[in-house]
Amino acid sequence: MTLPTTPCLMLDLDALERNIARMADHARAHGLALRPHAKTHKSRAIAELQSKAGASGICCATLHEAEQLAGAARSILLTSPVVTADAFARIASLVSGGIDLAVVVDHASVVPALAAALPAGGRLRVLVDVDPGSGRTGVASPTDAVALAGAISADARLAYGGLQFYCGSEQHIASLAERRAAIAARNVKLAETIAALEAAGFAPPVVTGGGTGTHGIDAEAGLLTELQCGSYIFMDQDYGACDLGGAAPFEQALTLHATVVSASYPGFVTLDAGTKAIATDAGEPRVLAGAPIDSRYRFKGDEFGRLDLPAGTIAPEVGARVVLMPSHCDPTVNLHGLYHLQRGGEPVGVWPAEGRGYGAIREP
Amino acid sequence: MTLPTTPCLMLDLDALERNIARMADHARAHGLALRPHAKTHKSRAIAELQSKAGASGICCATLHEAEQLAGAARSILLTSPVVTADAFARIASLVSGGIDLAVVVDHASVVPALAAALPAGGRLRVLVDVDPGSGRTGVASPTDAVALAGAISADARLAYGGLQFYCGSEQHIASLAERRAAIAARNVKLAETIAALEAAGFAPPVVTGGGTGTHGIDAEAGLLTELQCGSYIFMDQDYGACDLGGAAPFEQALTLHATVVSASYPGFVTLDAGTKAIATDAGEPRVLAGAPIDSRYRFKGDEFGRLDLPAGTIAPEVGARVVLMPSHCDPTVNLHGLYHLQRGGEPVGVWPAEGRGYGAIREP
Numbered sequence: 001m002t003l004p005t006t007p008c009l010m011l012d013l014d015a016l017e018r019n020i021a022r023m024a025d026h027a028r029a030h031g032l033a034l035r036p037h038a039k040t041h042k043s044r045a046i047a048e049l050q051s052k053a054g055a056s057g058i059c060c061a062t063l064h065e066a067e068q069l070a071g072a073a074r075s076i077l078l079t080s081p082v083v084t085a086d087a088f089a090r091i092a093s094l095v096s097g098g099i100d101l102a103v104v105v106d107h108a109s110v111v112p113a114l115a116a117a118l119p120a121g122g123r124l125r126v127l128v129d130v131d132p133g134s135g136r137t138g139v140a141s142p143t144d145a146v147a148l149a150g151a152i153s154a155d156a157r158l159a160y161g162g163l164q165f166y167c168g169s170e171q172h173i174a175s176l177a178e179r180r181a182a183i184a185a186r187n188v189k190l191a192e193t194i195a196a197l198e199a200a201g202f203a204p205p206v207v208t209g210g211g212t213g214t215h216g217i218d219a220e221a222g223l224l225t226e227l228q229c230g231s232y233i234f235m236d237q238d239y240g241a242c243d244l245g246g247a248a249p250f251e252q253a254l255t256l257h258a259t260v261v262s263a264s265y266p267g268f269v270t271l272d273a274g275t276k277a278i279a280t281d282a283g284e285p286r287v288l289a290g291a292p293i294d295s296r297y298r299f300k301g302d303e304f305g306r307l308d309l310p311a312g313t314i315a316p317e318v319g320a321r322v323v324l325m326p327s328h329c330d331p332t333v334n335l336h337g338l339y340h341l342q343r344g345g346e347p348v349g350v351w352p353a354e355g356r357g358y359g360a361i362r363e364p
Numbered sequence: 365m366t367l368p369t370t371p372c373l374m375l376d377l378d379a380l381e382r383n384i385a386r387m388a389d390h391a392r393a394h395g396l397a398l399r400p401h402a403k404t405h406k407s408r409a410i411a412e413l414q415s416k417a418g419a420s421g422i423c424c425a426t427l428h429e430a431e432q433l434a435g436a437a438r439s440i441l442l443t444s445p446v447v448t449a450d451a452f453a454r455i456a457s458l459v460s461g462g463i464d465l466a467v468v469v470d471h472a473s474v475v476p477a478l479a480a481a482l483p484a485g486g487r488l489r490v491l492v493d494v495d496p497g498s499g500r501t502g503v504a505s506p507t508d509a510v511a512l513a514g515a516i517s518a519d520a521r522l523a524y525g526g527l528q529f530y531c532g533s534e535q536h537i538a539s540l541a542e543r544r545a546a547i548a549a550r551n552v553k554l555a556e557t558i559a560a561l562e563a564a565g566f567a568p569p570v571v572t573g574g575g576t577g578t579h580g581i582d583a584e585a586g587l588l589t590e591l592q593c594g595s596y597i598f599m600d601q602d603y604g605a606c607d608l609g610g611a612a613p614f615e616q617a618l619t620l621h622a623t624v625v626s627a628s629y630p631g632f633v634t635l636d637a638g639t640k641a642i643a644t645d646a647g648e649p650r651v652l653a654g655a656p657i658d659s660r661y662r663f664k665g666d667e668f669g670r671l672d673l674p675a676g677t678i679a680p681e682v683g684a685r686v687v688l689m690p691s692h693c694d695p696t697v698n699l700h701g702l703y704h705l706q707r708g709g710e711p712v713g714v715w716p717a718e719g720r721g722y723g724a725i726r727e728p
Contacts, residue, residue: 137626262501
């Protein structure tokens with residue numbers, strides 16, 4: 001069979017399915033709900049596989065993802081705070097359509113407008129987003145969390161859903177011991193927040209957070225009721241460098257295929273995959289096949305990457321295919337419209353990433 | 365009128381049209397053909413505006429761009445070397461469809477297969493891509509250029525089209541004097557290559573290259589016959605920092621609109637635009653409006669950016685709109701499916717970026 005045109009994402013379905021099963025087993029064994037984050041894959045087909053494996057629902061980072069993946073999972077949690085009238089209208093539309101939806105807020109000023117936008121009788125769970133100390137989103141303190149839970153609970157049009165506590169940067173700490181210590185430090189605030197909510201009569205029905213990097217640590221800590229892991233399905237260089245505990249539990253399922261388009265000099269070749277094909281935010285990709293694995297990739301503009309070859313190795317020829325491990329899977333997926341699928345190295349079809357980007361044309 | 369949902373690209377049509385006219389005037393005044401690079405905009409509507417202003421055609425970086433923008437310009441030059449059978453088939457399909465197409469090659473091994481893929485009687489111009497010293501694509505030496513021009517000319521199915529000499533990294537040297545000196549150094553090789561081709565009987569009918577950063581310098585040097593400038597239509601922080609000579613000739617036409625989604629602490633707010641909305645390869649975007657202009661943006665993951673506010677300034681509120689200048693326009697456009705248009709600050713519609721990404725679903 002013909003291999004697809006490069007640059008392209010290639011997804012190994014066997015490895016994907018094993019990764020999905022392993023995280024589902026982990027959550028089940030620890031009595032945790034698993035709500036995989038769909039910001040990683042943005043794909044209905046993958047959300048459906050995760051649902052079949054027992055996921056309680058999915059997380060989405062954007063309303064566009066939620067709209068595109070609605071119906072592919074039991075329920076959806078929108079993990080980014082919603083603040084605008086436009087967002088409230090789109091949420092109301094999803095609720096009207098029968099989607100079991102939850103959102104997070106971190107500012108009381110949005111609560112009345114969000115509630116007012118909902119259809120009569122529509123049910124929307126609203127969670128308090130608590131900042132673990134990242135300085136990104138979430139209320140600053142347990143006191144603020146109680147006040148916001150009170151504002152949500154006081155509005156009969158909303159259902160108080162609990163709290164979100166997502167430690168983003170801690171996911172990527174390479175050392176397991178250091179990652180465990182960092183989460184333990186963050187969890188002091190989480191425990192205080194849960195206690196403050198309980199004391200005020202707002203015991204959180206759901207405490208959601210965690211990720212691929214901390215899935216084992218979060219299970220040990222026993223504070224979260226639900227895991228939001230995303231990247232475990234694909235893996236990437238960033239998570240590949242993390243000691244996730246025990247034998248490496250997840251396999252590299254997602255790769256980037258590129259082609260050698262220039263080989264005019266000894267010592268390096270140029271690939272057709274640059275910053276438009278591979279996200280740059282977590283460094284350079286690594287070579288997995290098709291060129292010496294110690295070759296070093298460097299970004300060379302939107303369309304090109306340069307592969308510096310180790311001394312004494314044989315350069316791949318013009319037209320040769322090189323397989324790379326992306327450094328950061330989520331934003332790399334966002335650059336591509338679809339996944340090319342393979343089993344046993346053979347192409348078996350494509351899946352679109354329906355939720356990528358910010359949506360199709362909508363007239364303002 | 366309602367402003368579009370953020371994060372989104374906003375394009376000021378008045379500024380765009382003035383930028384298009386200014387570069388067209390520059391090329392005309394210097395007797396140069398202008399073949400704007402569509403990798404910047406990936407838009408049929410903008411290619412048509414450039415054509416109306418006198419462009420001899422457009423450049424495309426990918427076959428997907430060429431396929432999507434075919435017919436929106438007099439002719440298309442594909443500026444990335446083509447090497448695979450799949451690419452040859454797509455080129456043949458464009459030629460069969462009557463598109464006036466030119467491609468570049470930098471390796472003799474591809475010439476016979478490219479020629480063999482063409483339809484009988486199909487006309488394809490093939491240019492020799494010459495590396496100016498960037499180590500990205502192009503033949504290494506004048507001798508190699510002559511050999512490749514010979515291979516192209518010897519094949520009756522191909523039309524020798526001249527040479528491409530694109531100095532990419534030099535475009536972004538901030539100082540005009542240093543940029544001029546860098547191009548002068550590169551142009552030694554260009555002059556030698558032209559002379560070698562002429563001496564061998566392969567006088568190049570077209571010498572194409574240049575960009576927004578060197579459009580004035582290239583006109584002075586007198587070696588190029590055709591300019592490939594792209595970013596001048598939008599501008600960005602990277603080019604905004606370049607002294608392009610004389611009064612700033614091009615205006616910032618493209619901006620990124622974001623919304624404050626969190627403001628839990630004094631001193632900073634969080635925006636809904638992160639690495640999925642703004643390309644990271646050229647640094648952080650700058651604030652143009654909606655927040656203190658000395659605020660400092662920092663990427664905070666796929667969906668978020670943090671805006672650190674200068675001491676003593678008033679923070680924008682949750683829900684407020686902030687206007688940013690992207691650091692690098694081309695890959696930022698690639699993250700978005702469309703342009704929201706405005707004139708005089710009022711929304712006036714949308715244009716798709718048809719050529720972004722790597723294409724719609726094609727079964728392998």
